[in-house]
Amino acid sequence: MRPSLHLALFLAAASIAAPLGAQQxxxxxxxxxxxxxxxxxxxxxxxxxxxxxxxxLVMTGSLPRDSRLEPAMGGPSxxxxxxxxxxxxxASTSGxxxxxxxxxxxxxxxxxxxxxxxxxxxxxxxxxxxxxIIGGTVTVNxxxxxxNIESMDGNVSVAGAPTWMRVKTASGxxxxxxxxxxxxxxxxxxxxxxxxxEFERARLESVTGxxxxxxxxxxxxxxxxxxxxxTIELQIGKQSLDIDATTITGSxxxxxxxxxxxxxxxxxxxxxxxxxxxxxxxxxxxxxxxxIRLIR
Amino acid sequence: MTNxxxxxxLNDYVDEVLTPAERAAAEAHVRECETCAAALTELRxxxxxxxxxxxxxxxxxxxxxxxxxxxxxxKVAHLPAGMASARSHARGWWMTPGKLxxxxxxxxxxTASLTAIAMNARVSQTTVVVQGTPSVTVSASWLASERAFQxxxxxxxxxxxxxxxxxxxxxxxxxxxxxxxIDLAIAEGREALLRDPANAALSELLASNYRQKIELLRRMxxxxxx
Numbered sequence: 001m002r003p004s005l006h007l008a009l010f011l012a013a014a015s016i017a018a019p020l021g022a023q024q025x026x027x028x029x030x031x032x033x034x035x036x037x038x039x040x041x042x043x044x045x046x047x048x049x050x051x052x053x054x055x056x057l058v059m060t061g062s063l064p065r066d067s068r069l070e071p072a073m074g075g076p077s078x079x080x081x082x083x084x085x086x087x088x089x090x091a092s093t094s095g096x097x098x099x100x101x102x103x104x105x106x107x108x109x110x111x112x113x114x115x116x117x118x119x120x121x122x123x124x125x126x127x128x129x130x131x132x133i134i135g136g137t138v139t140v141n142x143x144x145x146x147x148n149i150e151s152m153d154g155n156v157s158v159a160g161a162p163t164w165m166r167v168k169t170a171s172g173x174x175x176x177x178x179x180x181x182x183x184x185x186x187x188x189x190x191x192x193x194x195x196x197x198e199f200e201r202a203r204l205e206s207v208t209g210x211x212x213x214x215x216x217x218x219x220x221x222x223x224x225x226x227x228x229x230x231t232i233e234l235q236i237g238k239q240s241l242d243i244d245a246t247t248i249t250g251s252x253x254x255x256x257x258x259x260x261x262x263x264x265x266x267x268x269x270x271x272x273x274x275x276x277x278x279x280x281x282x283x284x285x286x287x288x289x290x291x292i293r294l295i296r
Numbered sequence: 297m298t299n300x301x302x303x304x305x306l307n308d309y310v311d312e313v314l315t316p317a318e319r320a321a322a323e324a325h326v327r328e329c330e331t332c333a334a335a336l337t338e339l340r341x342x343x344x345x346x347x348x349x350x351x352x353x354x355x356x357x358x359x360x361x362x363x364x365x366x367x368x369x370x371k372v373a374h375l376p377a378g379m380a381s382a383r384s385h386a387r388g389w390w391m392t393p394g395k396l397x398x399x400x401x402x403x404x405x406x407t408a409s410l411t412a413i414a415m416n417a418r419v420s421q422t423t424v425v426v427q428g429t430p431s432v433t434v435s436a437s438w439l440a441s442e443r444a445f446q447x448x449x450x451x452x453x454x455x456x457x458x459x460x461x462x463x464x465x466x467x468x469x470x471x472x473x474x475x476x477x478i479d480l481a482i483a484e485g486r487e488a489l490l491r492d493p494a495n496a497a498l499s500e501l502l503a504s505n506y507r508q509k510i511e512l513l514r515r516m517x518x519x520x521x522x
Contacts (some may be wrong), residue, residue, distance in 0.1 A: 041522070114522070116464070132519075134470070152467065168515065170470060170471070171470070186507075186508060188478060188508060188512065189474065189477055205504050207477055207478055208477055226500065226501055226504040228485065228501060228504075229481065248497070248501070265492055266491075266492060286500060288498070288501050289484070
């Protein structure tokens with residue numbers, strides 16, 4: 001059941017000003033609760049979301065003149081803060097998603113946004129984010145409690161400390177810098193890069209994309225990396241870690257200790273098990289025909 | 297009547313979040329439109345069933361005994377046909393909006409199947425006969441899990457096929473390219489697993505690729521239906 005369906009939706013004080021050339025101006029202002037749920041769906045090419053310390057929602061920007069913005073619907077009026085708002089942007093007759101929007105919401109808000117090809121840039125949200133695009137880019141800076149991003153070939157970049165994070169792409173590259181308690185990234189052919197910070201549970205999967213993990217693991221943390229043919233690179237630093245690496249046909253290069261990989265089952269591929277330090281955390285690396293590299 | 301209620305409106309109607317005016321309009325439409333009335337009934341039933349589901353599902357203690365008995369009773373298993381040949385020409389069975397909700401159920405089933413693939417890498421073996429090749433031994437439960445996976449893929453594929461007009465040609469090209477990449481990886485992994493069926497790492501890698509395929513199809517189906 002979609003979370004939005006559990007929300008009462010209140011009428012937005014929305015206005016679309018007089019057309020300006022081939023564009024129409026968007027200016028929506030509304031008092032909202034601090035944990036407001038905002039749903040934005042439709043044809044926009046650029047969306048900038050900023051979490052602020054005010055109990056109000058402001059959406060400004062411009063849309064093609066013949067596109068249509070349907071603001072949040074229903075509910076009692078009278079100035080009560082709205083707990084939920086919903087916007088749907090119908091594409092212009094040309095079908096182009098050329099709208100550019102800027103959305104300010106309380107930092108604790110949960111924002112759900114979905115578009116075709118779009119650039120989504122989010123800053124300062126501590127609530128939840130659920131962002132879905134086909135192409136374009138998604139950039140998130142901040143510490144959302146929950147972060148879910150899905151993209152086809154759009155690149156994804158996250159810097160911050162979400163508590164829970166899921167990123168899924170087909171060919172889009174994923175870059176994460178920061179910390180996370182529970183991280184999962186899956187991609188078909190995009191690259192995955194995780195740097196800095198510390199992770200408690202991390203699962204990274206690709207089919208052909210290369211995966212680089214250059215961050216730390218918390219005590220008793222678990223890291224699992226699976227790839228069919230992408231290269232897996234684990235940059236260990238001074239991490240205390242138990243490592244279990246397996247390839248089916250690829251090779252393993254160990255530059256962090258003197259232990260050499262052994263031939264895999266039936267003489268194909270390689271296997272390497274080693275313990276660094278006191279082995280506080282555990283890393284399992286598996287690749288079918290990609291290579292695995294362990295470096296400092 | 298051709299202008300049927302949208303999926304969003306139907307959901308909002310069931311969840312009672314429409315405005316009074318929208319609700320009145322939807323009710324008026326449903327009174328006169330058999331298609332939407334049927335869809336609404338089905339959606340309500342699906343929602344009711346979903347709400348009745350337990351929050352967690354634990355396998356019963358006797359499950360393993362059942363699995364073992366099943367494996368013992370099937371010492372010889374035949375590899376399922378390739379995925380391409382398994383595609384059905386049946387279309388449109390799920391055309392009502394309510395059936396879209398069933399995609400979630402499919403995903404749950406798929407997840408269970410894939411978990412089973414990963415967990416059953418070390419269980420009892422059975423002999424697989426592939427025409428024209430020497431027999432190899434793999435887990436019977438693995439074969440069952442793979443069949444379940446193929447069925448789930450087939451159902452999601454059918455849904456996507458019906459909805460493919462809702463996606464742009466460029467997006468469809470991207471989807472098919474990604475699916476081809478995954479299929480190639482699955483074919484390689486599967487072939488290797490038949491050569492080395494007790495390889496737990498291989499089984500996990502194959503399960504990962506299966507998950508990728510199910511997940512991609514699910515996402516595209518959701519995207520097309522919204």
